[in-house]
Amino acid sequence: MALLKLTNTKDSIFSVVNNLVTETGAIDLSLGKTDFPCPEKLADMAAMYIRSGYNNFAPHEGIRELRDVISARVKRMYNHYYNPETEITITAGSVQAIMTAISTTVLKDEDEVILFEPAYESYAPAISLNGGRPVYVALKQPNFHIDWEEVRKMISSKTRMIIINSPHNPSGAVLSDSDLIQLQHLTNGTNIVILSDEVFESIVFDNNTHQSVARYEKLAERSFVVSSFGPVFNINGWGLAYILAPGKLMSEFRRIQQFQIYNVNTPLQYALSEFLQTDDSMKDISELYQGKRNYFNRLMGNSLFKIVPSQGSYFEILDYSNISDESDIDFTFRLASEYGVGVIPVSAFLHEKNKLKMVRICFAKNNETLELAAERLRLVPSLKK
DSSP states (O other): OGGGGGTTOOOOHHHHHHHHHHHHTOEEOSSSOOSSOOOHHHHHHHHHHHHTTOOSOOOTTOOHHHHHHHHHHHHHHHSOOOOTTTSEEEESSHHHHHHHHHHHHOOSTTOEEEEEESOOTTHHHHHHHTTOEEEEEEOBTTTTBOOHHHHHHHOOTTEEEEEEESSOTTTOOOOOHHHHHHHHHHHTTSOOEEEEEOTTTTOBOTTOOOOOGGGSHHHHTTEEEEEOSHHHHTOGGGOOEEEEOOHHHHHHHHHHHTTTTOOOOHHHHHHHHHHHHHOOGGGGHHHHHHHHHHHHHHHTTTSSOEEEOOSBSSEEEEEOTTTOOSOHHHHHHHHHHHHOEEOEEGGGGSSSOOOOOEEEEEOOSOHHHHHHHHHHHHTOOOOOO
């Protein structure tokens, strides 16, 4: 039974913290909920397509109009052409895309998948559900970087996939050109498939450029690339994402997806495809969130927290090692109960207990929320003698 494959999987701390925030009335810096609305024009288009009767099933690979727009956008950004007919599929959110990609690749028990911790909570359960074995490689402090020599030592004849995530959730770290070149060297001459989670590709700071695997021909030919317009347009709740892959991988992906979900929300696909042809608001999104990051970090200047500055996404790590020796879960509960701020413990992204004194915050908030949260966090005293 499938449930038996997840006997070692923890209950979701995200649900627990969400309930904690609700019960305590804490300021919610925990989940990836933005304070910003969907663009009015996009909302109007969605309503128009619903009223106009675009409410039947879409093709299981997604409507052609949206796949065409994505193909043109990816070619413009990364100079790599994905055929919209055979190499782009619309999915019911990024988690479903990741799950299906892993199902496509992990073909037999004990296939190994390398992933980097802290890692988004859905990766390891998806591997286990498909009979594979997660192989964990710890990201190195202080900036959550990858030790590629360690990765080389972890690759075995059973390695079927390597999962990367940039910009990274929870830390906001961003992979460099050097990182992708080293990954390319490690996988050349192998049958290893890359799964690249690039959901926050449009949110990169400090004049850096997102390094998609699509930029690297030898990586692109062995990779699934998952992305979404959800974080850009504040439409995560629409459940729309997409995946890119060469035809040989995508044909198997589609074969599996058609038995999982078949259809992705039809009118919202049409609305998004039209909106993307007429709107260029994505170009300002990095500037918006870099400003939010900088503002929050200035507000936290006199606190006892150490900040690990985000390089991308709208997440950031706060290190509380100067404050307490509590576990990050205990600290999270106390922070919500006594100071009214909700955060996520970094252990939610790890497969076993750890000594990290870190929590994740989301700074995709209006200034008033950031100001009040920082005011409360500055009041947290040290319990260390």
